[in-house]
Amino acid sequence: MKRYDLIVIGAGPAGLSAAIEAAKCGMKPVVFDENAKPGGQLFKQIHKFFGSKEHRAKIRGFKIGDDLLKEAEEYGVEVVLNATVIGLYPEKEVTVKIGDEVKHFKGDAILAATGASENMVTFKGWTKPGVIGAGAAQTMMNLHHVMPGQRVLMLGTGNVGLVVSYQLLQAGCEVAALVDAAPRVGGYGVHASKVSRCGVPFYLSHTIMEAEGDEYVTGVTIAEVDDKFQFIPGTEKHFDVDTICVAVGLSPMSQLLAQAGCKMLDTPGGYIPECDEFGQTSIDGIFAAGDVSSIEEASSAMIEGRIAGVSIAAAAGYLTEEERKEQCGALESALGSLRKGMFAPENRGKILKETEEGIEISTNLLAKGYVAEDEITRYPGFVKKAGVHPVMECTQNIPCNPCQDACPKGCITIGENITSLPVVDVEKDCIGCGMCVASCSGQAIFLIDEEYEEGYASVTMPYEFLPLPEKGDTGTALDRSGKEVCLAEVVSVKSAKAFDHTNLLTIKVPKDMADKARFFQR
Amino acid sequence: MISVDDKLKEIGKYIPQPDDDMLVCRCEEVTKGEIRQAVHAGMFTIEEIRRFLRCGMGLCQGQTCGKLVKGIVARELKVSPAELEPAVSRAPMRPMEMEILGRDGGDK
Numbered sequence: 250m251k252r253y254d255l256i257v258i259g260a261g262p263a264g265l266s267a268a269i270e271a272a273k274c275g276m277k278p279v280v281f282d283e284n285a286k287p288g289g290q291l292f293k294q295i296h297k298f299f300g301s302k303e304h305r306a307k308i309r310g311f312k313i314g315d316d317l318l319k320e321a322e323e324y325g326v327e328v329v330l331n332a333t334v335i336g337l338y339p340e341k342e343v344t345v346k347i348g349d350e351v352k353h354f355k356g357d358a359i360l361a362a363t364g365a366s367e368n369m370v371t372f373k374g375w376t377k378p379g380v381i382g383a384g385a386a387q388t389m390m391n392l393h394h395v396m397p398g399q400r401v402l403m404l405g406t407g408n409v410g411l412v413v414s415y416q417l418l419q420a421g422c423e424v425a426a427l428v429d430a431a432p433r434v435g436g437y438g439v440h441a442s443k444v445s446r447c448g449v450p451f452y453l454s455h456t457i458m459e460a461e462g463d464e465y466v467t468g469v470t471i472a473e474v475d476d477k478f479q480f481i482p483g484t485e486k487h488f489d490v491d492t493i494c495v496a497v498g499l500s501p502m503s504q505l506l507a508q509a510g511c512k513m514l515d516t517p518g519g520y521i522p523e524c525d526e527f528g529q530t531s532i533d534g535i536f537a538a539g540d541v542s543s544i545e546e547a548s549s550a551m552i553e554g555r556i557a558g559v560s561i562a563a564a565a566g567y568l569t570e571e572e573r574k575e576q577c578g579a580l581e582s583a584l585g586s587l588r589k590g591m592f593a594p595e596n597r598g599k600i601l602k603e604t605e606e607g608i609e610i611s612t613n614l615l616a617k618g619y620v621a622e623d624e625i626t627r628y629p630g631f632v633k634k635a636g637v638h639p640v641m642e643c644t645q646n647i648p649c650n651p652c653q654d655a656c657p658k659g660c661i662t663i664g665e666n667i668t669s670l671p672v673v674d675v676e677k678d679c680i681g682c683g684m685c686v687a688s689c690s691g692q693a694i695f696l697i698d699e700e701y702e703e704g705y706a707s708v709t710m711p712y713e714f715l716p717l718p719e720k721g722d723t724g725t726a727l728d729r730s731g732k733e734v735c736l737a738e739v740v741s742v743k744s745a746k747a748f749d750h751t752n753l754l755t756i757k758v759p760k761d762m763a764d765k766a767r768f769f770q771r
Numbered sequence: 772m773i774s775v776d777d778k779l780k781e782i783g784k785y786i787p788q789p790d791d792d793m794l795v796c797r798c799e800e801v802t803k804g805e806i807r808q809a810v811h812a813g814m815f816t817i818e819e820i821r822r823f824l825r826c827g828m829g830l831c832q833g834q835t836c837g838k839l840v841k842g843i844v845a846r847e848l849k850v851s852p853a854e855l856e857p858a859v860s861r862a863p864m865r866p867m868e869m870e871i872l873g874r875d876g877g878d879k
Binding site: 283333334335336344346349351353366368369370371373375504505508513515516517520 | 790797803834836837859862863865868870871872874877
């Protein structure tokens with residue numbers, strides 16, 4: 250039987266990160282993955298990630314995937330693809346189906362980084378062709394460049410539902426509505442806002458009654474639910490759609506760990522192994538990292554993987570206890586900062602009334618997907634001054650700070666705590682470079698100039714749709730809710746390598762529309 | 772392991788529901804009604820229901836319906852899903868051809 254220092258199951262963000270760290274220390278790890286390509290879900294992620302520099306914020310997910318693969322190659326990590334691990338045994342033996350053979354391997358340490366699978370909900374007609382998981386939609390669009398449908402209804406307003414809705418719009422699909430049985434939007438407000446201003450209506454406290462169609466989906470009926478999630482008669486709404494996308498959470502794929510006999514916990518977040526701070530399960534030498542040990546973002550999975558990799562190397566004698574402490578300390582602090590803010594694990598299920606700064610939270614954002622006009626003015630990123638200046642519509646404490654490094658003039662401050670809301674210093678001179686606009690992963694920064702021309706203001710917005718409008722194009726300005734508010738003329742379109750495909754679109758609107766116009770439609 | 776006393780728990784009569792014909796396990800084509808009836812027939816654990824109805828034993832190995840079945844059983848027993856013993860995980864973790872499995876000679 251072939252023996253390895255470390256066997257990693259799953260070549261996603263957690264697994265690859267762990268293997269890289271272990272290989273850096275001199276170990277010879279192998280990574281098995283059942284898919285034909287490595288990277289897990291990273292290559293479907295075309296949006297910019299949150300966090301700070303150390304978490305690779307404002308870099309798009311697939312680019313992080315590319316870098317991870319390069320790093321794995323550089324350190325000689327062996328990645329075996331189309332290799333399905335079918336069994337994991339407490340003696341740290343794995344059985345792997347490779348080709349038409351079952352092979353046995355033994356590892357001094359095993360890391361399960363098997364990720365998660367999508368949850369499903371049942372409703373009448375849920376098995377019809379046209380009802381798909383949000384992950385499938387992402388695979389079709391972002392890996393295979395196939396539109397999942399023409400007109401889509403999304404169920405679920407967590408980050409997956411919000412991000413995939415935006416990507417559907419980018420792919421050219423129409424998103425008929427975003428629906429969630431919960432009374433509040435589950436994901437980041439900034440993700441909701443960028444979908445909302447494109448004109449997608451949100452239906453909270455609603456869920457699907459029926460997927461209609463004989464052979465495949467041709468429509469869907471949703472209805473409002475009461476606080477016991479029972480349909481309220483008379484609240485039915487129908488949409489003609491050909492696709493229903495379901496994004497109702499993920500479940501850890503922890504079956505291998507359960508089979509090995511690791512102590513498991515049945516939590517509201519899924520069936521997960523009990524792990525110590527280094528990711529070691531109840532069985533000595535069997536570790537878990539990433540979504541399999543608790544559902545989080547890819548950024549957290551990569552750090553968890555690195556902590557496990559370092560810990561495994563230390564346990565095998567490749568690092569001294571001091572070296573381990575030093576490396577793990579830095580990684581743990583990076584992980585800790587990602588787990589702060591309103592969406593931190595400890596805040597799950599809680600209804601927060603105020604931001605960390607003591608500012609009342611936008612209720613409209615949670616109920617309808619956008620911050621109302623009379624709410625936005627209370628946040629420190631919303632300022633008024635003569636000349637061009639940033640307006641930052643960032644209203645929730647999420648761990649993210651690239652905007653403060655982006656401004657060459659120091660107009661934007663977040664401070665030490667990366668979940669703080671950005672503050673705009675009106676005393677500093679904004680030169681209108683737009684670096685902040687492009688750096689914001691949440692597309693929440695706009696440049697406003699209320700004195701652009703006599704009677705007109707200019708609004709510069711992040712724009713990630715193709716084909717790009719051109720200077721001189723005319724169209725309609727939409728407000729935060731996606732409602733048409735006035736005519737608009739494109740006065741500038743800027744694209745630069747540093748913007749990384751977030752184009753800066755500047756439109757000219759009547760002066761009194763400066764605080765309203767947030768999107769442009771041809 | 773479920774105790775004999777738990778098996779004697781009175782859960783009331785099986786009352787048909789309008790969506791009893793809805794497929795829950797699409798791989799093995801098991802409906803919500805069949806799962807509910809199995810509970811009323813005395814199968815209180817996921818393991819028993821799985822052996823009896825084959826839900827969760829098809830191509831996706833319960834990846835899609837596992838949580839749904841658990842929810843239905845828990846509701847029928849009027850307990851929280853977390854109180855139900857999870858289904859046992861066994862190798863092979865993914866469906867595979869018997870021919871390949873049969874050739875597995877172990878450690879060679």
